[in-house]
């Protein structure tokens with residue numbers, strides 16, 4: 355098992371790093387500062403802890419160069435030498451045309467590559483440290499994730515004052531459906547509230563059609579704006595500047611099947627990183643991401659597709675994540691990153707998300723049917739049912755919460771499965787308070803029942819929303 359630093363110690367580390375950076379910039383000492391003490395919650399041993407974990411984190415990427423390290427220089431050179439991929443070929447479009455001409459008439463485009471590079475704000479994509487460890491392939495078993503540890507500066511500042519980065523309040527979303535004879539409004543989301551901080555992974559769960567993707571798109575700025583409520587980022591509304599700090603991994607990944615993993619990520623770096631970075635720096639960033647995501651063993655493998663055998667499903671997902679984290683985003687959104695993966699690969703993908711969050715990013719993901727091990731990896735959970743909020747709070751407290759309102763599984767069950775059953779209104783293996791069951795049934799004279807229990811469609815909205823109104827603290831806003 356990998357020894358994972360707690361979020362608190364990570365925050366402490368980052369705070370210390372920032373304080374040290376400020377002190378250095380001002381020509382002051384780098385020893386203990388009252389600011390770092392405040393954030394870390396004091397404690398004499400925090401400096402040692404901080405440094406240790408700082409070293410571990412900043413040395414995270416094996417491809418990064420260390421000052422004064424001969425070995426590292428050697429490794430850097432040998433890795434550069436591995437780069438047989440001709441960047442000039444990429445820039446001239448030759449590789450692209452090879453990919454498209456070989457793609458049997460299908461046209462492809464890179465996800466999210468539309469952000470103009472001049473929109474990409476100042477970022478520090480490269481570390482000065484190096485690390486000799488070469489992580490083994492994730493799907494091969496051992497996991498040594500190396501995630502870039504430098505979040506963008508505004509996140510540091512917000513971490514210092516412990517401000518929430520994404521806050522959404524009473525978000526509603528309606529669409530107008532125009533028929534041949536009539537036009538009607540369809541309500542997709544109603545009164546969704548929650549928040550997520552840097553360093554956290556928020557998972558959105560719910561049955562198919564419950565509104566997860568719509569909410570994710572709203573939070574990620576992909577849908578213009580909610581029809582009700584508000585969404586803020588560090589207490590500011592969505593802006594063009596924020597767009598360059600957001601990575602969005604869509605459900606349907608779109609990659610060029612005939613490019614290799616390294617070509618794909620190098621292409622992404624060339625297209626998405628700021629113009630002020632040199633070609634070599636961008637190339638190095640691509641290599642760093644390959645190592646961060648444990649893709650080194652398949653870096654020369656073609657992505658593949660329907661007609662070409664390529665990387666595995668898990669590797670493909672990691673390439674999609676790589677395409678987005680290459681710009682070092684402050685916010686990372688993912689739409690069902692584990693769909694189609696076996697439970698072990700899904701778990702490792704979520705562990706990657708955790709590592710990304712621990713490096714100070716805010717991660718929001720939709721998830722379909724997580725295993726129980728995977729469920730426990732999430733910091734926060736939103737449970738949606740037919741566009742309504744059924745639960746928002748710590749994932750670890752969801753089961754306790756539902757048990758306090760009388761909903762418990764009758765058989766031993768994966769918590770995610772239990773919550774999805776509740777959200778679906780499938781009460782077959784679930785105990786619910788009888789007075790509420792009666793209430794639902796009495797309130798619907800044309801009730802169809804299955805095994806003496808209300809049908810899913812009936813249970814849904816009145817049942818839970820009524821419960822939420824009556825229970826204090828059910829939707830905690832930490």
Ligand SMILES: Nc1ncnc2c1ncn2[C@@H]1O[C@H](COP(=O)(O)OP(=O)(O)OP(=O)(O)O)[C@@H](O)[C@H]1O
Pocket residue numbers: 529531540542560561562563564565566567568569
């Ligand atoms: N632009 C739109 N016009 C009409 N209906 C829409 C629109 N966008 C979403 N919907 C509807 O809103 C509901 C929620 O859709 P959404 O894709 O957010 O669900 P989901 O929970 O992500 O589902 P899945 O898990 O199957 O991906 C669905 O019933 C969908 O048909």
